Amino acid sequence: MNHIPSLTDILATHEKIKPYIIHTPVLSSEKINELAGCEVFFKCENLQKIGAFKARGGMNAVLSLSPEEQQKGITTHSSGNHAQAIALAAKAVHTKAYIVMPRNAPEIKKSGVKYLNGEIIECEPTLEARETTVQQVIDRTGATFIHPFNNYDVIAGQATAAVELINEVNTLQVIMAPVGGGGLLSGTALATHYLLPDAEVIAGEPEGAADAILSFKSGKIEKAPYIKTIADGLLTNLGDKTFEIIRAYVKDIITVSEEEIVAAMKLVWEQLKIVIEPSSAVPFAALLKQKERFAGKQVGIILTGGNVDLGSLPF
Amino acid sequence: MNHIPSLTDILATHEKIKPYIIHTPVLSSEKINELAGCEVFFKCENLQKIGAFKARGGMNAVLSLSPEEQQKGITTHSSGNHAQAIALAAKAVHTKAYIVMPRNAPEIKKSGVKYLNGEIIECEPTLEARETTVQQVIDRTGATFIHPFNNYDVIAGQATAAVELINEVNTLQVIMAPVGGGGLLSGTALATHYLLPDAEVIAGEPEGAADAILSFKSGKIEKAPYIKTIADGLLTNLGDKTFEIIRAYVKDIITVSEEEIVAAMKLVWEQLKIVIEPSSAVPFAALLKQKERFAGKQVGIILTGGNVDLGSLPF
Numbered sequence: 001m002n003h004i005p006s007l008t009d010i011l012a013t014h015e016k017i018k019p020y021i022i023h024t025p026v027l028s029s030e031k032i033n034e035l036a037g038c039e040v041f042f043k044c045e046n047l048q049k050i051g052a053f054k055a056r057g058g059m060n061a062v063l064s065l066s067p068e069e070q071q072k073g074i075t076t077h078s079s080g081n082h083a084q085a086i087a088l089a090a091k092a093v094h095t096k097a098y099i100v101m102p103r104n105a106p107e108i109k110k111s112g113v114k115y116l117n118g119e120i121i122e123c124e125p126t127l128e129a130r131e132t133t134v135q136q137v138i139d140r141t142g143a144t145f146i147h148p149f150n151n152y153d154v155i156a157g158q159a160t161a162a163v164e165l166i167n168e169v170n171t172l173q174v175i176m177a178p179v180g181g182g183g184l185l186s187g188t189a190l191a192t193h194y195l196l197p198d199a200e201v202i203a204g205e206p207e208g209a210a211d212a213i214l215s216f217k218s219g220k221i222e223k224a225p226y227i228k229t230i231a232d233g234l235l236t237n238l239g240d241k242t243f244e245i246i247r248a249y250v251k252d253i254i255t256v257s258e259e260e261i262v263a264a265m266k267l268v269w270e271q272l273k274i275v276i277e278p279s280s281a282v283p284f285a286a287l288l289k290q291k292e293r294f295a296g297k298q299v300g301i302i303l304t305g306g307n308v309d310l311g312s313l314p315f
Numbered sequence: 316m317n318h319i320p321s322l323t324d325i326l327a328t329h330e331k332i333k334p335y336i337i338h339t340p341v342l343s344s345e346k347i348n349e350l351a352g353c354e355v356f357f358k359c360e361n362l363q364k365i366g367a368f369k370a371r372g373g374m375n376a377v378l379s380l381s382p383e384e385q386q387k388g389i390t391t392h393s394s395g396n397h398a399q400a401i402a403l404a405a406k407a408v409h410t411k412a413y414i415v416m417p418r419n420a421p422e423i424k425k426s427g428v429k430y431l432n433g434e435i436i437e438c439e440p441t442l443e444a445r446e447t448t449v450q451q452v453i454d455r456t457g458a459t460f461i462h463p464f465n466n467y468d469v470i471a472g473q474a475t476a477a478v479e480l481i482n483e484v485n486t487l488q489v490i491m492a493p494v495g496g497g498g499l500l501s502g503t504a505l506a507t508h509y510l511l512p513d514a515e516v517i518a519g520e521p522e523g524a525a526d527a528i529l530s531f532k533s534g535k536i537e538k539a540p541y542i543k544t545i546a547d548g549l550l551t552n553l554g555d556k557t558f559e560i561i562r563a564y565v566k567d568i569i570t571v572s573e574e575e576i577v578a579a580m581k582l583v584w585e586q587l588k589i590v591i592e593p594s595s596a597v598p599f600a601a602l603l604k605q606k607e608r609f610a611g612k613q614v615g616i617i618l619t620g621g622n623v624d625l626g627s628l629p630f
Contacts, residue, residue, distance in 0.1 A: 025340040027362060031430065046588045047342060115346065266625065273361045273590040273621030306588030310581065310630055 001064070004245060005156040007194040010187075013156040014163055017059045020092050022048050024161075026168050026300075029271040036287060038294040041172065042268070043165040046276045046306030050084040050112070052233075053161050053184055053304050054148075058085030060157030061146045062093055070095050073143035077123075077130035079105040080233060081305055082148035087118030098143055100133045102126075108309060149183030150239025159187030165300045166195045174299040176283035179203040179212040179253060180234035182242030188302060189249035200251040204286035206231045206261060212238055213253040216246065230258055230314060233279035233305065254286035261285050262314045268303070275306045278314070316379070319560060320471040322509040325502075328471040329478055332374045335407050337363050339476075341483050341615075344586040351602060353609045356487065357583070358480040361591050361621030365399040365427070367548075368476050368499055368619050369463075373400030375472030376461045377408055385410050388458035392438075392445035394420040395548060396620055397463035402433030413458055415448045417441075423624060464498030465554025474502030480615050481510045489614040491598035494518040494527040494568060495549035497557030503617060504564035515566040519601035521546045521576060527553055528568040531561065545573055545629060548594035548620065569601035576600050577629045583618070590621040593629070 001009060024044045033039050045053035062074055073096035076086045083099045090097035097118040101110060102125035113120055123133040137143055147154065161184070162175060175192050179185045189201045205212050208229030214222040221238050229235070238246065256264075265281035267288075268274065280303040287294055287301070316324060339359045348354050360368035377389055388411035391401045398414045405412035412433040416425060417440035428435055438448040452458055462469065476499070477490060490507050494500045504516045520527050523544030529537040536553050544550070553561065571579075580596035582603075583589065595618040602609055602616070 025362075030364075047340075049345075051588055269590055269625055273366055275584055275588040275590060310584055310628075313625075313628075315625055 001152045001156065003152065005152055005159065005190060010156050010159045010163060010191055010194065013060050014160040016063055017056060017157060017160065020059045021055055023164060024048050026165060027272050027274070032267065032271050035267070036294070037291050038296055039298045040284070040287070041165065041169045041298070041300045042272060043161055043300060043302045044274060045161055046274060046280060046303050050081060050088050051305055051307045052081035052085070053158060053302065054081040054085035055088055056160050057154035057157035057183055058082065058089045058146065059092065061151060061153040062086070062089035064153045065144055069144050073098055073141050074146055075100065075134055075137045075143040076146050076148065077101070077134050078148055079109055081307060083109065083118070084112045084116060086146055087113045087116035090118065091116050096143070098137045098141065100130055100137065102130065147239070149181035149236070150241045152241060154183050155187045155190070155242065155245070157187070158184045159191040161302050162188040162191035163195065165302065166191065169298065169300060170196070171298050172196060172199050172300045173297045174200045174202055174294060176202050176204060176287060176299060177302045178231070178234055178279055178282040178304060179205050180279070181236040182212065182238045182246055184302065184304060185250060186242040186245035189245055193249045201249060202251055202286070203253045204283035205253050205255050206234055206282060207255045207257050209234050210255050212246070213255055215243060216250070216253050219247070231261055231279040231282055233277065234282065254290055256282060256285040256289055260289055264288055266315045275308060276303050277305045277308045280304045280306070316467045316471065318467065320467055320474065320505060325471050325474045325478060325506055325509065328375050329475040331378055332371055332472060332475065335374045336370055338479060339363050341480060342587050342589070347582065347586050350582070351609070352606050353611055354613045355602070356480065356484045356613070356615045357587060358476055358615060358617045359589060360476055361589060361595060361618050365396060365403050366620055366622045367396035367400070368473060368617065369396040369400035370403055371475050372469035372472035372498055373397065373404045373461065374407065376466060376468040377401070377404035379468045380459055384459050388413055388456050389461055390415065390449055390452045390458040391461050391463065392416070392449050393463055394424055396622060398424065398433070399427045399431060401461060402428045402431035405433065406431050411458070413452045413456065415445055415452065417445065462554070464496035464551070465556045467556060469498050470502045470505070470557065470560070472502070473499045474506040476617055477503040477506035478510065480617065481506065484613065484615060485511065486613050487511060487514050487615045488612045489515050489517055489609060491517050491519060491602060491614060492617045493546070493549055493594055493597040493619060494520050495594070496551040497527065497553045497561050499617065499619060500565060501557040501560035504560055508564045516564060517566055517601070518568045519598035520568050520570050521549055521597060522570045522572050524549050525570050527561070528570055530558060531565070531568050534562070546576055546594040546597055548592065549597065569605055571597060571600040571604055575604055579603055581630045590623060591618050592620045592623045595619045595621070
């Protein structure tokens with residue numbers, strides 16, 4: 001779609017992708033509530049297909065193409081969860097996914113794409129090489145490029161996680177998500193604005209990739225002063241489409257340190273008995289950092305994914 | 316109750332404990348199905364309160380006492396999940412839990428009981444010391460002793476996990492559970508016998524605690540030839556009550572090696588993105604070991620718990 005998704009768009013998106021995604025559970029823990037001083041409801045997108053919420057946006061973007069476009073295939077460049085989301089969606093509509101990945105991408109990410117029948121095209125590990133290689137794929141195949149976040153169909157897809165969360169707990173006073181490129185955060189902010197207009201949307205961001213908070217304050221898209229964080233899903237800058245929505249509907253962004261991310265991650269593993277990746281733990285870390293702000297409230301947190309290498313855990 | 320639980324007993328138990336337990340989700344993974352050669356539905360009791368199915372049996376046993384009995388308190392000896400289950404249940408009915416634990420029980424288990432307001436009474440790490448100490452508690456307080464598995468109220472409680480699983484997937488052809496003392500296995504076997512009489516119940520047991528398979532073959536309760544397994548929830552022998560039910564309604568027991576347990580555990584963490592303890596992985600390891608037997612079938616597996624020390628993982 002070529003406009004900010006309306007409530008009708010988001011609900012129609014939800015119906016459209018439902019057969020292809022998992023309606024993930026919402027979990028909570030009395031011990032976590034006690035530690036946090038508020039009631040926390042975790043929407044478990046780590047239990048989503050491909051282990052991340054990205055399945056929602058990728059699926060919607062691919063299902064929104066015409067049959068002719070679908071037939072020519074889909075392409076993207078990504079070394080992360082979006083690559084698998086596009087491969088999954090392409091497989092679902094029986095077409096090809098051409099995934100441009102940097103030569104040095106982890107083997108586990110490559111094998112995830114291959115498992116979903118995605119074709120990997122390797123390139124040098126620079127943004128320029130990625131974009132040039134994607135353009136070559138488009139020129140050769142006519143495939144459609146799907147941006148990982150700066151795309152309204154993707155944003156509408158990511159919004160459906162918050163739709164399910166709000167349907168399940170319609171008394172939430174705060175909804176939290178991490179911010180990287182802003183696809184999930186902008187979708188979450190839209191869904192919340194439409195369905196729970198009195199609730200605040202607050203984002204968590206790593207101090208070591210603090211571009212969104214700078215942009216939020218200055219009013220224009222900024223880069224992070226430095227990049228150094230374990231939350232490898234949150235390294236990207238905002239896009240113009242996601243930023244516009246975030247400026248309008250997000251209340252605040254809270255940054256957290258590496259230690260705070262790892263501590264929050266460990267607490268979720270121990271108490272909820274689920275595997276989450278570091279990026280997922282960022283909003284919960286933000287909540288724990290500013291407890292007084294959330295005291296006694298009902299807070300929903302979107303846990304974004306669970307793709308971690310069990311061989312190199314930070315605890 | 317003083318008889319093998321009937322279907323009516325089990326369904327009434329389910330209604331009784333519902334307000335106190337979590338209706339845990341059933342998860343599956345296309346990749347696991349492909350690897351296993353069958354459709355596997357995992358009932359996630361690791362996401363249960365106290366991180367284990369034991370919350371069900373403990374809750375039912377305590378709720379089944381008279382108000383007078385409840386008031387005098389509850390006691391048990393356990394260094395594992397049953398201790399926390401009893402503390403949780405006692406707290407729910409606003410009475411005291413006296414938990415006898417060996418002096419050398421892990422600090423994390425002790426703190427779990429303390430967190431639930433359970434009173435810990437330490438003893439020497441022998442079965443004799445445990446039983447003597449429990450008797451002293453009873454003499455002093457009038458508390459009721461609740462056995463971890465050889466108790467029909469406990470068995471009826473554990474049966475409710477299979478009830479929920481069958482309600483959600485009523486086409487299962489096989490249901491699997493691990494076997495330690497046999498509380499969960501006997502409850503699962505009863506529920507399956509009543510609700511899905513054509514389905515087979517098959518247990519998994521560690522080779523390093525292989526008492527149940529010996530008992531199953533000889534027809535009398537046997538001890539394991541040796542005890543050495545990472546599946547620390549499955550060390551106990553069967554009781555007369557659990558054994559009678561298991562003999563009648565369990566189709567088979569499959570033993571698995573330590574390597575098979577760890578590999579199955581890792582696969583669940585990686586693909587389902589959940590934290591399970593080694594004991595939980597035993598039936599899935601049994602399935603993977605005898606794939607041909609389950610080929611093309613719909614198999615339910617009860618994942619029993621998720622209480623592991625993240626600091627000492629076997630992978």
